[in-house]
Amino acid sequence: MTTLRDVVSVLDGLYDPAWADDWDAVGTVAGDPDAPVTKVLFAVDPVRAVVDEAVEWGADLVVTHHPLWLKGVTSVAATSPKGSVVHRLITHGIALHTCHTNADSPHLGVSESMAFALGLSDVRPLEPDTDDVEPDRGSGRIGVLSSPLALADFADHVARSLPAHQSAVRVAGDPARPIRTVALCGGSGDFLLATAQAAGADAYVTSDLRHHPVSEHLEQSDPCAVIDVPHWSAEWTWLPVAADALMQRLPSVETRVSTIVTDPWTAHVPGTV
Ligand SMILES: [Zn+2]
Known part of the structure; x- marks a missing residue:
């Protein structure tokens, strides 16, 4: 039992x-x-x-x-x-x-799960934990797309790779900018924006980004593109990974991943320019 x-x-x-x-x-x-x-x-x-x-x-x-x-x-x-x-x-x-x-940070964790959901390879921690002997633990992840996509197409790819929701995927940057190296953080990732830039990412994908950090980021020379996705959909990517990891270790246990959308936002209205 x-x-x-x-x-x-x-x-x-x-x-x-x-x-x-x-x-x-x-x-x-x-x-x-x-x-x-x-x-x-x-x-x-x-x-x-x-x-x-x-x-x-x-x-x-x-x-x-x-x-x-x-x-x-x-x-x-x-x-x-x-x-x-x-x-x-x-x-x-x-x-x-x-x-x-x-x-959030380990192997089979939230950010790693999101990186694989976005189809990245050569995935490694964006900010490795220095207090740890495990090289694959750290905040956020950085990896590469198998072939570059223009930012507009990459944003579509991100939206399609995450579970459906009623909220918005927001984009900052030149829609034609080629994206190959992608940094990300599952959940609220303001704190890794500068790290993503320093790591040479073409785009940084995370949630709950605020006006001032993004505005200031875009004022520097050659800023990486920024994509803000719903917190819920980003972190949901961890659920099937964790469920599978548990089932592999305890085959007697049956798992299910909830698909109920618990993102608090229930609609969005595009602004007009
Ligand atoms: Zn969260």
Whole structure:
């Protein structure tokens, strides 16, 4: 019998909690380590729709990328959305486990998964972790396309390579600029924009980019192109990779990747010039 403890042990081996940022809250949120686990649902966000899917499918465990809580709480009463999530999970005997910043940087992690989803090869960390003996762990990734694409075509390629959403893929740069070397960071990647530029990337793909960093980046000579994709769709690319990695190590466990779009943006209206 496979237990929650067994699954967590495999996940900890892949995504060591020690790699999480200090401010983060990773690990098991709800669940009994001795409880049997046969069905594991992977999702980006621990929200009501995902819990509903877990209940309907009969999952024993939900593994999410985003934590339910980052700060201490004094109540899990079902009077709040998050309390309600906990109640519904426990009522149905479903555990919740989070691999967040500890899953961003390693092999089989979020940024590496996104790099492969975009079809890059020669993939390596954009900012390698210097405190680590593993050469393939670090923030972001950089790799190359098999053949160059104009920025406009590359942006289409990026949009098609990520799961569908109602939000926007935003582009900064000359649409005809050839793109071959691509840097990226799954999730909010403002902090690696200068690193992508210094690494000689033709384009940097990430999420949640703000006005000022991008504006200042574009003012320098020969700035790399920038593509902003929805945070949810970028990080979703990790789900099938993590699910597959778990299944390979624990073949008795059945996994499913949630396709519910939990991107908070539900529509976009193109601006007019
Ligand atoms: Zn995220």
